[in-house]
Amino acid sequence: MTTVEPHCGLGPGLGARLERDPQAAVHARRMVHTFLGGLPRAVPRESAEAVMLVVSELVTNVVRHARGRLCSLDLRDMGDAVGISVSDDDPDPPRPRRLDLTGKGGFGWPLVRRLSSELTVLSRPDGKTVHAVVRF
Template sequence: MRTQHIPLDTGPPATATFEKRPEAVSDARDLTRGYLAGLTPAVDDENAASIELVVSELITNVVRHARGTLCSLRLHARPGVLTVAVSDADPRPPRERAPDFEGGTGGFGWPMVQQLARAVGVTRGPDGKTVRAELAR
């Protein structure tokens, strides 16, 4: 039996800049779905859902909590891993807070990102921060 070698398409990273408005979340999810759909071999459904959820949560956190008017998203596929990087103009790192089960003010996103990702890092600089999450491809 002969095994077929399927080349891994890492392709160029996908990048986009969004105004820090609620519709940025759905725009970022759309970009993510399109990027994942173009990868070879395909990302399995469970990993694709996790990647999309992490993108959604990170962009939502920027829209709700970060200073500034813009944010950016960068997706980069490599063998076995996909990196999600979200940058904004606020140097403050994300902070974990107690989930609000009654008032609907959140507190669930950052722990979820940390749980779904293989690794999470925050890089702070003079122009803000970048949150990176590495997820299974």
């Protein structure tokens, strides 16, 4: 089940709680498409693709590696950037993994780091939030 909610706080945004299942990244990409399409200005294609990749990788990492049943995704219009927050119930921070060219992964976290102009992880006893900013 996916719940999309209006975002309260600084700047226009969109938030959703996502079930931690294989369809979570699909729902997250749809949400990015809706969010970017609703911005008051056109987003350059390369920037839109970067936002889509960062969101997809962060949500996929939650599905593959985190504990808990739900995660949340928040997107925020920052004027010249999109703020991305993905939260889950696992306090363990993301860890770089060895790149595996046979298809077992290890590419997501380095990709998120490269595409984000800012990247922070806030760990709490009951979970964590990964904040990323993708500039236009």
